[in-house]
Amino acid sequence: MSSEVLMPALSPTMTEGKIARWVKSEGDSVRAGDVLAEIETDKATMEVEAVDEGILARIVIPEGTDHVAVNTPIAVIAANGEEVPEPAARPAAKPPPPEPRREPPRDTGRAGNGAAPPASVALPISEPEYAGKTVTQTVREALRDAIAEEMRRDADVLLIGEEVAEYQGAYKVSQGLLQEFGARRVIDTPITEHGFAGLGIGAAMAGLKPIVEFMTFNFAMQAMDQLINSAAKTRYMSGGQMSCPIVFRGPNGIAARVAAQHSQCYASWYAHVPGLKVVAPYTGADHKGLLKSAIRDPNPVVFLEHELVYGESFAVPDDPEFLVPIGKARIARAGDQVTITAFSRMVKLALEAADELAKAGISAEIVDLRSLRPFDIATVVASVKKTNRIVSVEEGWPFAGIGAEIAAIVMEQCFDWLDAPLRRVSGKDVPLPYAANLERLATPQVDDIVAAAREVAYR
Amino acid sequence: MTARVHLGHDHVRHLLRQMIRIRHFESKCVELYQAQKILGFLHLYDGEEAVSVGVMEALAADDAVVATYREHGQAIARGIGMDVLMAEMLGKQEGCCRGRGGSMHIFDRKTRFYGGNAIVGGGLPLAVGVALGDKMQGRNAVTACFFGDGAVDEGEFHESMNLASLWHLPVLFVCENNLYAMGMALERAEAEPGLARKAAGYRMTGTGVDGMDVVAVENAARSAVEQIRAGGGPQFLECRTYRFRAHSMFDAQLYRTRDEVETWRRKGPIARFQSWLVQNGLIDAVEVHRIETEADAEIDRAVDFAEAGTLEPVEELERFVTMEAVPA
Numbered sequence: 001m002s003s004e005v006l007m008p009a010l011s012p013t014m015t016e017g018k019i020a021r022w023v024k025s026e027g028d029s030v031r032a033g034d035v036l037a038e039i040e041t042d043k044a045t046m047e048v049e050a051v052d053e054g055i056l057a058r059i060v061i062p063e064g065t066d067h068v069a070v071n072t073p074i075a076v077i078a079a080n081g082e083e084v085p086e087p088a089a090r091p092a093a094k095p096p097p098p099e100p101r102r103e104p105p106r107d108t109g110r111a112g113n114g115a116a117p118p119a120s121v122a123l124p125i126s127e128p129e130y131a132g133k134t135v136t137q138t139v140r141e142a143l144r145d146a147i148a149e150e151m152r153r154d155a156d157v158l159l160i161g162e163e164v165a166e167y168q169g170a171y172k173v174s175q176g177l178l179q180e181f182g183a184r185r186v187i188d189t190p191i192t193e194h195g196f197a198g199l200g201i202g203a204a205m206a207g208l209k210p211i212v213e214f215m216t217f218n219f220a221m222q223a224m225d226q227l228i229n230s231a232a233k234t235r236y237m238s239g240g241q242m243s244c245p246i247v248f249r250g251p252n253g254i255a256a257r258v259a260a261q262h263s264q265c266y267a268s269w270y271a272h273v274p275g276l277k278v279v280a281p282y283t284g285a286d287h288k289g290l291l292k293s294a295i296r297d298p299n300p301v302v303f304l305e306h307e308l309v310y311g312e313s314f315a316v317p318d319d320p321e322f323l324v325p326i327g328k329a330r331i332a333r334a335g336d337q338v339t340i341t342a343f344s345r346m347v348k349l350a351l352e353a354a355d356e357l358a359k360a361g362i363s364a365e366i367v368d369l370r371s372l373r374p375f376d377i378a379t380v381v382a383s384v385k386k387t388n389r390i391v392s393v394e395e396g397w398p399f400a401g402i403g404a405e406i407a408a409i410v411m412e413q414c415f416d417w418l419d420a421p422l423r424r425v426s427g428k429d430v431p432l433p434y435a436a437n438l439e440r441l442a443t444p445q446v447d448d449i450v451a452a453a454r455e456v457a458y459r
Numbered sequence: 460m461t462a463r464v465h466l467g468h469d470h471v472r473h474l475l476r477q478m479i480r481i482r483h484f485e486s487k488c489v490e491l492y493q494a495q496k497i498l499g500f501l502h503l504y505d506g507e508e509a510v511s512v513g514v515m516e517a518l519a520a521d522d523a524v525v526a527t528y529r530e531h532g533q534a535i536a537r538g539i540g541m542d543v544l545m546a547e548m549l550g551k552q553e554g555c556c557r558g559r560g561g562s563m564h565i566f567d568r569k570t571r572f573y574g575g576n577a578i579v580g581g582g583l584p585l586a587v588g589v590a591l592g593d594k595m596q597g598r599n600a601v602t603a604c605f606f607g608d609g610a611v612d613e614g615e616f617h618e619s620m621n622l623a624s625l626w627h628l629p630v631l632f633v634c635e636n637n638l639y640a641m642g643m644a645l646e647r648a649e650a651e652p653g654l655a656r657k658a659a660g661y662r663m664t665g666t667g668v669d670g671m672d673v674v675a676v677e678n679a680a681r682s683a684v685e686q687i688r689a690g691g692g693p694q695f696l697e698c699r700t701y702r703f704r705a706h707s708m709f710d711a712q713l714y715r716t717r718d719e720v721e722t723w724r725r726k727g728p729i730a731r732f733q734s735w736l737v738q739n740g741l742i743d744a745v746e747v748h749r750i751e752t753e754a755d756a757e758i759d760r761a762v763d764f765a766e767a768g769t770l771e772p773v774e775e776l777e778r779f780v781t782m783e784a785v786p787a
Binding site: 119205229 | 523525554555556557558559560564566567568573574575576578581583584585586587588589590591592593595596614615618619621622625777778779780781782783784785786
């Protein structure tokens with residue numbers, strides 16, 4: 001009896017891939033374990049092995065085909081001597097994704113509110129509109145280019161972390177950097193987070209500008225003492241004598257099906273700490289421009305990325321001097337009936353929710369926070385004064401989260417403009433479960449944002 | 460005592476003077492603590508002076524130092540002025556950290572003194588990083604990293620020893636083994652109480668030395684620093700010493716006997732070195748007295764400086780949380 005070989009999922013987040021090469025040809029006999037083909041995703045190249053013994057009767061998807069969805073039949077294995085009928089039609093490969101919509105960053109030009117704000121509050125910053133050349137690239141590529149451009153610009157910049165060099169990055173962000181900059185500046189470390197985080201901080205104090213990659217921010221908890229007690233506090237404790245120009249970066253938040261210990265948003269943890277700067281961008285341009293700003297910043301910056309955003313494509317400025325200022329939110333979509341704040345991947349969901357709300361006649365303004373410390377209070381408050389309603393969205397847990405902080409800010413700064421109490425959409429107050437249905441229930445969904453917005457709009 | 464260190468009159472006088480300056484400075488700190496002018500935690504170095512004085516002799520001006528919360532000895536031996544140290548203890552703007560650090564967080568950019576770290580083991584990875592920075596930027600500097608026997612039980616000790624050796628970085632790990640991690644006796648804490656032996660697990664030379672003997676410490680440190688500077692990679696120096704006073708200011712010392720402390724006091728680094736010098740005619744009682752008097756006068760001036768200092772105004776409270784530029 002013949003069996004179909006399906007396009008395999010090589011990682012929890014893979015949805016499609018490319019048949020790079022067929023190792024076996026039609027008519028070849030195969031045994032279980034034989035490599036049939038090589039599959040490429042944006043993260044990795046992997047081999048597809050035969051599960052059954054038989055003849056490779058038909059190659060359904062030819063080599064070189066891109067965007068082949070997971071679970072698409074790609075070949076048929078027949079039992080020895082068996083006839084295989086021609087299929088009625090070959091399943092079409094998925095068309096390439098449409099060009100993403102991208103609104104260039106704009107300056108909302110809002111002023112601060114009077115008295116000198118504490119360090120956690122961003123001062124008004126003007127951000128020039130970018131009108132130069134752009135390229136369409138993934139967030140992963142935008143991050144790599146940001147690192148490469150800064151490493152070309154400044155010989156003191158180096159990349160340190162697990163699997164950043166030979167492996168080309170656990171999430172392929174550092175692809176090609178070892179080849180360009182060599183092992184002296186692209187440094188593989190053992191699995192020793194507390195050690196290499198502290199080492200990076202010491203190196204920064206001695207004059208280097210390290211970029212420390214955490215394979216994911218879940219593992220940065222091993223290094224938390226160094227991040228807080230050394231990176232954030234040394235400048236202050238030393239009365240300004242010592243500085244720590246360092247970037248800690250890596251994926252943060254909830255990926256797909258990787259369960260409780262690998263799925264957590266640390267935004268509010270780091271945003272709590274004076275002495276750190278914290279950013280969590282969404283668009284490709286913001287990833288690039290903010291990472292470059294972070295590398296040039298004389299302070300320690302926690303740069304929160306998201307595994308599920310790495311593969312998304314955007315128009316990204318192709319200019320080594322393109323910078324996005326830290327401490328400045330972005331109006332991702334203008335609207336006048338409800339403000340929705342979000343950061344990192346949640347911006348995508350908020351934009352989708354805004355589409356849904358528009359169908360119901362509700363005009364939502366999406367504020368992409370981008371920076372969490374310093375926090376752009378002025379942009380959020382100005383938006384609320386316009387819409388009189390606000391929903392905050394985050395992947396993290398609700399208690400003492402970013403939404404709680406926004407609620408306090410809104411109470412303190414624009415209480416009289418509110419027509420409804422703030423609503424928070426957040427991850428549920430549980431360790432992230434593995435099962436798909438439970439995971440979905442525990443993670444903010446577009447429908448949750450729509451429902452919260454309708455609730456504050458009383459519609 | 461070996462012949463490596465040239466024990467000329469000036470040198471032995473200098474070693475003795477440094478130890479006396481530290482001892483007397485801290486006696487004054489106790490006084491000021493009891494008068495509630497110094498507050499918070501105060502960890503005294505009484506008994507361990509030979510370690511920092513001996514090691515600092517082996518360092519050059521461009522070398523770096525990372526120390527712990529018991530770091531008054533390192534700070535003075537490294538050359539940080541008693542005036543700015545005392546002003547820091549008193550929380551004054553004139554303090555080396557403008558009153559933001561206090562006793563446990565002494566920093567000094569000029570002498571490359573990177574703290575003053577109040578987390579046990581916290582300084583070790585920083586020291587390895589400072590050494591990496593020096594190496595990558597072409598400075599032939601050595602980083603001396605001080606820590607206690609308690610830090611050896613932290614993961615950071617092992618992570619730092621491994622990285623330093625793996626990457627061949629110029630670090631001198633100086634373990635001040637005073638036999639107690641706070642109140643935890645070494646043999647109650649360590650599966651392998653021979654701390655110098657731990658270095659072998661990282662393919663590093665580990666040397667044990669009598670930390671109550673300033674000349675022995677200086678010799679061992681000079682030899683280690685010489686090899687490190689010549690490109691030999693990191694080294695581990697275990698200095699066996701003893702803390703005469705409480706862990707901090709509040710400590711009933713239920714974990715050891717008075718007799719034990721007294722026995723060690725008789726082997727104290729100052730008493731021992733001073734009597735050896737006198738017996739051998741390298742110094743006389745008059746000169747010792749002069750050293751003590753000069754140290755006390757220096758300390759009095761430091762206290763006056765600190766007392767006359769100003770308190771940081773409220774507008775300065777948030778200064779240095781972040782900064783606009785890396786200081787030149």
